[in-house]
Amino acid sequence: MQYISTRGEAPPLGFMDVTLAGLARDGGLYVPETWPGLDAATIAGFAGRPYAEVFAEVVMPFVGDQLAATDLARMAREAYDSFRHPAVVPLVQVAPSTFVLELFHGPTLAFKDLAMQVLSRLMDHALMARGERSTIVVATSGDTGGAAVEAFRGSAQADLFVLFPQGRISDVQRRMMTTAAADNVHALAIEGTFDDCQAIVKGLFNDHPFRDGVRLSGVNSINFARLVAQVVYYFAAAAALGAPHRKVAFTVPTGNFGDVFSGYVAARMGLPVDKLLVATNVNDILARTLATGTYQVRDVVPTSSPSMDIQVSSNFERLLFEACERDPKPVRAAMASLARSQSFSVTARSLGAMRALFSADRAAEEEVAATIRTVRREAGYLVDPHTAVALAVAEKEPRDPSVPMVVLSTAHPAKFPDAVEAACGIRPALPDWLADLGGRTEHSTVLPADQSAVARYIQSHSRAASAGAGAAA
Numbered sequence: 001m002q003y004i005s006t007r008g009e010a011p012p013l014g015f016m017d018v019t020l021a022g023l024a025r026d027g028g029l030y031v032p033e034t035w036p037g038l039d040a041a042t043i044a045g046f047a048g049r050p051y052a053e054v055f056a057e058v059v060m061p062f063v064g065d066q067l068a069a070t071d072l073a074r075m076a077r078e079a080y081d082s083f084r085h086p087a088v089v090p091l092v093q094v095a096p097s098t099f100v101l102e103l104f105h106g107p108t109l110a111f112k113d114l115a116m117q118v119l120s121r122l123m124d125h126a127l128m129a130r131g132e133r134s135t136i137v138v139a140t141s142g143d144t145g146g147a148a149v150e151a152f153r154g155s156a157q158a159d160l161f162v163l164f165p166q167g168r169i170s171d172v173q174r175r176m177m178t179t180a181a182a183d184n185v186h187a188l189a190i191e192g193t194f195d196d197c198q199a200i201v202k203g204l205f206n207d208h209p210f211r212d213g214v215r216l217s218g219v220n221s222i223n224f225a226r227l228v229a230q231v232v233y234y235f236a237a238a239a240a241l242g243a244p245h246r247k248v249a250f251t252v253p254t255g256n257f258g259d260v261f262s263g264y265v266a267a268r269m270g271l272p273v274d275k276l277l278v279a280t281n282v283n284d285i286l287a288r289t290l291a292t293g294t295y296q297v298r299d300v301v302p303t304s305s306p307s308m309d310i311q312v313s314s315n316f317e318r319l320l321f322e323a324c325e326r327d328p329k330p331v332r333a334a335m336a337s338l339a340r341s342q343s344f345s346v347t348a349r350s351l352g353a354m355r356a357l358f359s360a361d362r363a364a365e366e367e368v369a370a371t372i373r374t375v376r377r378e379a380g381y382l383v384d385p386h387t388a389v390a391l392a393v394a395e396k397e398p399r400d401p402s403v404p405m406v407v408l409s410t411a412h413p414a415k416f417p418d419a420v421e422a423a424c425g426i427r428p429a430l431p432d433w434l435a436d437l438g439g440r441t442e443h444s445t446v447l448p449a450d451q452s453a454v455a456r457y458i459q460s461h462s463r464a465a466s467a468g469a470g471a472a473a
């Protein structure tokens with residue numbers, strides 16, 4: 001299996017190279033040259049199977065000959081052994097045809113763990129095979145950083161540097177990054193905003209001598225390996241509800257369009273997906289784009305679902321490429337327009353192709369709070385604000401009651417206790433195995449919002465930096 005760039009000007013690569021590269025050299029995103037398919041009997045056979053086995057079957061066609069099937073199966077077993085629920089992604093029914101898919105049983109209580117736990121193992125394996133090391137730098141406004149720390153702590157080949165805005169994330173989120181106590185993991189509290197952190201990381205990637213010197217890698221959601229890992233739970237949930245003999249719809253709380261694009265991949269592989277409903281908070285660029293055909297960046301408004309407070313949804317480029325019948329020219333034009341004027345238009349034909357599977361809506365803050373209250377009252381079930389955005393949107397959409405609606409729950413309510421308590425008066429407790437989080441020793445380094453200060457710190461703490469210097473000498 002080869003991977004091509006959405007902008008058509010980067011060399012095709014195999015799966016492991018794409019996993020290590022992240023972004024394509026032409027600035028585009030990698031997608032597989034063709035979509036592999038799974039037949040009806042295979043999909044039906046997923047019902048009741050252990051999650052790691054379903055994972056191996058769904059993901060293997062994307063890997064091709066770049067990794068032995070036994071290695072992939074072992075990585076999946078190890079990754080999902082760290083989850084605190086035997087079903088890994090259990091379904092909970094909250095209304096006659098509405099099911100919540102709990103994606104928060106991993107070590108950091110958010111759905112990012114499902115992909116990150118596998119990505120770290122894939123990267124370590126690829127680096128080990130090549131005798132290379134790597135430095136991973138990631139900016140986080142919350143969930144990605146914690147998931148990366150848990151996934152990469154103790155990695156033999158990779159060092160991780162997480163940049164977070166000092167004093168601007170929740171206590172639980174910070175502690176998940178600062179209490180790992182592993183030599184290869186570095187939590188950097190930046191004296192600035194999330195945008196400052198992101199600008200520094202972008203700047204480091206654009207500084208080519210630095211990038212090559214420390215062998216910089218990225219683990220954000222543009223990495224195709226993360227998307228492919230997320231395809232698995234769409235199959236697992238749908239099979240549990242009767243697919244492929246029955247269609248299933250999904251509502252996905254969306255920020256960077258990574259999670260819901262994985263649902264699109266599942267549909268392309270043969271899963272009978274009735275509809276993918278994109279749910280946004282008031283940062284509704286995707287809902288506006290699907291309604292009007294114009295992708296127009298506005299300022300970010302802070303909400304109770306901060307992991308979706310995003311103004312540029314990077315993975316939307318992949319859907320655009322698909323909807324343009326995989327012609328990279330209009331994608332390049334759209335991205336140039338985005339860089340120039342913060343907007344681009346989708347042609348009527350491409351918009352029609354998107355609307356065949358996707359619809360979208362937004363939930364305002366009052367609707368999110370009301371949904372947390374209602375679901376608690378009617379179903380005795382506590383949801384976090386990101387899940388509540390999706391439930392609120394699923395509620396508004398016209399529905400065929402014979403098609404089960406699966407609402408993806410991307411975070412445990414205890415990760416956002418203040419918002420949940422404000423909405424319904426109940427403060428969700430952390431699971432027992434995390435109850436001592438508040439007492440664990442924190443390690444972090446405070447640095448100014450200055451790219452060269454961060455670069456110096458990384459240079460002197462990354463094992464890849466010394467290996468790189470040795471190799472150059």
Ligand SMILES: *Cc1c(COP(=O)(O)O)cnc(C)c1O
Binds near residue numbers: 221256259
């Ligand atoms: C990252 C995240 C999202 C958004 O996922 P995307 O793949 O960026 O669309 C939603 N909810 C939570 C809790 C998240 O951490």
